[in-house]
Amino acid sequence: MQATALTLxxxxxxxxxxxxxPFSVRRCTPTIGAEVDxxxxxxxxxxxxxxxxxxxxxxxxxxxxxxxxxxxxxxxxAARRFGELExxxxxxxxxxxxxxxxxxxDGEKRGRENLYHSDVSWREIPSMGSMLRCxxxxxxxxxxxxxxxxxxxxxxxxQVKARIDNLKAVHDAMPTxxxxxxxEKYAEMRAxxxxxxxxxxxxxxxxxxxxxxxNEGFTTHxxxxxxxxxxxxxxxxxxxxxxxLQYLYRQAAAPEYQVRLRWQPDTIALWDNRSTQHYAxxxxxxxxxxxxxxxxxxxxxx
Numbered sequence: 001m002q003a004t005a006l007t008l009x010x011x012x013x014x015x016x017x018x019x020x021x022p023f024s025v026r027r028c029t030p031t032i033g034a035e036v037d038x039x040x041x042x043x044x045x046x047x048x049x050x051x052x053x054x055x056x057x058x059x060x061x062x063x064x065x066x067x068x069x070x071x072x073x074x075x076x077x078a079a080r081r082f083g084e085l086e087x088x089x090x091x092x093x094x095x096x097x098x099x100x101x102x103x104x105x106d107g108e109k110r111g112r113e114n115l116y117h118s119d120v121s122w123r124e125i126p127s128m129g130s131m132l133r134c135x136x137x138x139x140x141x142x143x144x145x146x147x148x149x150x151x152x153x154x155x156x157x158x159q160v161k162a163r164i165d166n167l168k169a170v171h172d173a174m175p176t177x178x179x180x181x182x183x184e185k186y187a188e189m190r191a192x193x194x195x196x197x198x199x200x201x202x203x204x205x206x207x208x209x210x211x212x213x214x215n216e217g218f219t220t221h222x223x224x225x226x227x228x229x230x231x232x233x234x235x236x237x238x239x240x241x242x243x244x245l246q247y248l249y250r251q252a253a254a255p256e257y258q259v260r261l262r263w264q265p266d267t268i269a270l271w272d273n274r275s276t277q278h279y280a281x282x283x284x285x286x287x288x289x290x291x292x293x294x295x296x297x298x299x300x301x302x
Contacts, residue, residue, distance in 0.1 A: 005080075005081065005082055005083040005084070006047065006050065006051060006054070007054070007205075007206055008051065008054060008055060008058065008206045009206065010206065010207055010208040013055060013058055013059075013206055013207055016051075016052070016055040016059075018055075018056070018059075020052070021052040021053075021055075021056065022038065022048065022049050022052060023036055023037060023038030023039050023049070023052070023053070023056075024036070024037045024038055025056055025060070027060070028064070028259045029258070029259045031148050031151050031256060031257055031258075031259075032060065032061045032062060032146060032147070032148040032151070032257065032258065032259045032276070033060055033061065033062050033063075033064065033146060033259030033261075034056065034059075034060035034062075034063055034064070035063075035064045035065075035066070036053075036056065036063050036064065036065050037066075039053065039065055040068075041065070041068050041070050041074060041075070041078040041268065042068075042069075042070055042074055044077070044081070045078075045081050050081055054082065057129070057270060057271075057272055058204075058206055058207050058272060061146065061148050061150075061271060061272050061275055061276050062146040062259065062269060062270070062271035062272070062276060062278075063269070063270045063271070064261055064267065064268070064269055065267065065268040065269075065270070066264065066266070066267050067266055067267075068133065068266050068267070068268045069266045070133070070266075070268075072094055072096065072097045072100055072292065073096075073097065075097075075100060075131065075133055075292060075294060076097050076099050076100060076294060078131065078294075079099070079131040079294035079295075079296060080099075080294075080296075082128065082129060082131075082270075082296045083128050083129075083296040083297055083298070084296070084297045085099040085294055085295065085296060085297065086099070086120070086123075086127065086295050086296075086297050087099055088101050088120070088295065089189065089192070089193070090173065090177040090180075090181070090189060091103075091177075092104070094292065099294055099295075100292045100293065100294055101292070101293045101294075101295070102290070102291075102292055103289070103290065103291040103292075103293065104289075104290045104291075105284075105285070105287075105288065105289045105290070106288055107285070107286035107287065107288060108286070110282055110285045111280060111282045111285075111289070112282075113279075113280035113282070114279060114280055114281060114282040115176075115216050115217050115279065116147065116215055116216050116217065116249070116252040116253065116277045116278070116279050117176075117215045117216065117217025117218060117277055117278065117279075118149075118213070118215050118217070118218070118273050118274075118276065118277050118278075119273050119295055120173075120273075120295065121171045121198065121213070121215060121217075121218045121219070122171040122172055122173035122193065122195070122196055122218045123193070123196065124196050124300070125297060125298060125299060125300050126171075126198070126273065126274070126298055126301065127273040127274075127295045127296055127297060127298045128272070128273060128274060128296045128297060128298030128299065129270065129271055129272050129273050129274075129295075129296045129298070130270070130271055130273055130293055130294065130295045130296065131268060131269070131270045131293065131294045131296070132144075132268065132269045132270075132271075132291055132292070132293040133266070133267070133268045133291065133292050133293075134263040134264065134265055134266065134267045134268075134290075134291055135265065135290040135291060135292060136265060136288055136289065136290040137263040137264065137265060137288075137289050137290075137291075138284040138287035138288070138289060139287075140284075141281070141283045141284030141287060142263060142280075142281065142282075142283070142284040142287070142289045143260050143261060143262050143263065143281045143283075144260070144261050144263070144269065144278055144279065144280050144281065145258050145259070145260045145261075145278060145279040145281065146258065146259050146261075146269075146271055146276050146277070146278045147252045147254075147257050147258050147276055147277045147278065147279075148257045148258075148275065148276060149211050149212045149213070149251075149252065149257075149275055149276055149277055150204070150207075150209040150210065150211050150212075150275045151256075151257045152212045152251040152252065152254070152257050153201060153209075153210050153211055153212040154210070156212070156251070160247075161201075163228075163229075163244070164200045164201060164244075164248070165201060166224075166228060167199075167200040167201075167222050167223075167224060167225065167228065168197050168198065168199055168200060168222065168223040168224050169197070169198060169199075169200050169213070169214050169219045169220075169221070169222050169223060169245075170195045170196070170197055170219065170220050170221050170222070170223050171195065171196050171197075171198055171218045171219050171220070172195040172196075172218060172220045173189070173193050173218060174186070174189065174190060174193075175218075175220060176217055176218060177189070178190075195220070197223045198213060198301040199213065199301055199302065200212070200213060200214055200222070200248070201213065202274070202301040202302065203302055204274055204275055205274075205299055205302075207275075209275065211274065211275050212248060212251060213274075213301060214245065214248050214249065215249070215252065215277050216249045216252075219245070219249075221241065221245065222241055222244075222245065225237075225240075225241040225244075226241075252277045252279075273295075273296075273298065274298060274299075274301075
């Protein structure tokens with residue numbers, strides 16, 4: 001029977017003692033990322049190990065696990081320990097496990113994930129996290145970058161924080177995914193997945209951190225910019241809105257907030273999609289790169 005996906009309150013998260021965790025953790029950078037040893041995703045996680053691993057995920061934002069030779073079924077089971085899984089409506093899914101998105105680049109087509117984004121932020125309820133496993137990857141190239149967006153918010157100038165505190169942004173799947181769809185499929189997806197409005201600064205439900213929650217992959221504009229900043233002339237309005245949005249996009253590109261993973265076969269990355277963005281580096285064409293990803297349903301941003 002599937003174990004319930006327990007979560008942590010901010011108080012329970014702060015009470016966690018890394019010295020008591022039943023696995024070892026090695027930090028990758030001062031800001032984000034850690035490699036974990038002592039976890040075998042072929043085996044179910046007991047509650048104590050799971051809660052410690054969830055605490056590590058909250059603390060380091062993205063965790064890396066090497067030598068995880070798991071089956072697709074074990075991948076789904078491991079990810080489901082963290083919560084219910086989504087089935088992505090616009091990407092290719094595993095034929096036996098629709099919860100797994102299949103990314104396959106076979107030397108004929110370049111990847112298109114090379115922009116900073118948070119998975120499915122265009123949903124009414126975006127994801128809590130994602131678990132990505134390398135099936136086949138190049139000897140060199142095809143790295144992935146993750147960004148700590150809590151640190152990005154924390155380091156914003158005070159006047160920018162004040163300016164964006166009450167802003168809301170529109171997130172839309174179609175500018176990114178719609179280009180690959182037929183007109184009929186586009187209309188179907190547009191009707192099923194209309195643009196969603198989320199706060200520009202969201203609060204993390206388990207850590208209490210404030211997070212900059214806009215991304216260049218799916219955030220198209222602010223929903224209430226003019227309401228907060230009445231304009232005198234046209235250049236105060238749309239150009240000023242775009243300038244601010246571009247400024248917020250660029251925060252993800254700061255190396256100080258980033259960690260970069262060099263993939264190996266059977267490496268797994270598990271990340272908190274609420275507090276991070278990521279970027280898949282498309283420098284390996286025409287080499288082969290196959291990945292499987294499970295995405296964990298999250299909570300409504302507030």
